[in-house]
Amino acid sequence: MVGLVVVSHSHTAAQGITEIAAEMAGETNIEPVGGDGDGGIGTVPDDIEAGLAAADDGDGVVVLVDLGSAVMNADVAIDLSDVEAVIADAPVLEGAVNAAVAATSPDATLSSVRDQAEAARDVDKL
DSSP states (O other): OOEEEEEESSHHHHHHHHHHHHTTOTTOOEEEEESOSSSSSOOOHHHHHHHHHHHOSSSOEEEEEOSHHHHHHHHHHHHHOSSOEEEOOSOHHHHHHHHHHHHTSTTOOHHHHHHHHHHGGGOOOO
8 A cells, every 4th residue: 555654844733634534544654744853844854754654654755845945855855765666746735635646546656646646736725
């Protein structure tokens, strides 16, 4: 099953987004990663790498990120990790929910889950 990692500059935000997405995720493994490691705002590549390892069960991991440096640190973590992972260019909350639903499919692939996360960019709220 494809896993998910939610990366936010806020640990609390990452946990909240994960909590919402988990309502739709079935058995999908979703790992929240956030904060600077000292209780502040930021992201840490080593923490993201640990999240990748925790979320992976062999089918890869889709990473959802909130802001610019989270993308950079997620890229670093992916490069350091042995886990096959991709970053979705998606709004983090809506993308995480879409990805969680997509990951429940028995035919889910890394590409199909990322595509569904990225489809959230085009969803109107009003």
